Amino acid sequence: MTSSIEQAAQRSAAAAAAAAPVAAAPAPAPAVPPAPAVPAVAPATDRAPILRIAGAGKRFGGLQALSNVGLTILPGQIYGLIGPNGAGKTTFFNVITGLYQPDGGTFELAGKPYSPSAPHAVARAGIARTFQNIRLFGDMTVLENVMVGRHVRTRQAVLGAILRHRAAREEEAAIRARAQELLDFVGIGRFAGRTARHLSYGDQRRLEIARALATDPQLLALDEPAAGMNATEKLALRELLVKIRADGRTILLIEHDVKLMMGLCDRITVLDYGKVIAEGVPAEVQKNPAVIEAYLGAGH
């Protein structure tokens, strides 16, 4: 039986998809049987949390977009962040990745305090993200888009481009090889030489994930990676996320498709009007009356 939160979330997602600018029309959704639940990988509890945030706030003029938001993500988890449109999910990503200065809060990455200052510093600290509205270099090739992501981890990049030292040339070759490997990993290796904007919508989202992985992140933060995807693409995405986790990474995921989230996430935090209204394993969160109310009350 489909729960009321799923139905409400589907309507919410449809509204968001209708409002979002799309680079290419998604293919029509074929009938695909629901995927079996993914067995949760037991997270390593003896290690420090990958991410621990407490008391994060963000105000835009008169709007309190985030209010005392906290969450703790353990290594190896797929952690979900859900909530109705405008709840503050993307703002939270922008705060933890340095795009917005928080008004307050404590921030810890792998047991060490970090200051979410500049996006580049955040990438070096070990967080990589994708964007709700795809941000690729449309006129560059698919491979080059991933190579750009890799440069954050290399030393020779800037000087080397000018001097063309042997070390720089070798590093460039290594970057190229690693970028191709990542494209193969996300399933679009055959499109390496294609111009990025000519990829299908679903493949552009995969390219964004490959580019984020190029920074070798401990935490991969994905803002609505399934938006605009059909059922087949969503299944492939789900498999990819499980593979990324099996590769030793931790994932923080924003997604409106509640069914996808319930089968995939180890834990979920629910935001509404900038506040945490629920946190727990998917089965608990799905039954939480405050969560059902937030979704049903979101203008529907």
Ligand SMILES: Nc1ncnc2c1ncn2[C@@H]1O[C@H](COP(=O)(O)OP(=O)(O)OP(=O)(O)O)[C@@H](O)[C@H]1O
């Ligand atoms: N730069 C900004 N300036 C002013 N207000 C903003 C800014 N960014 C976000 N907001 C507001 O903050 C609130 C939270 O927005 P946010 O984009 O974080 O929501 P969301 O949960 O990601 O929603 P959606 O599911 O629609 O993507 C909204 O009311 C939004 O209009």
Ligand SMILES: [Mg+2]
């Ligand atoms: Mg958003």
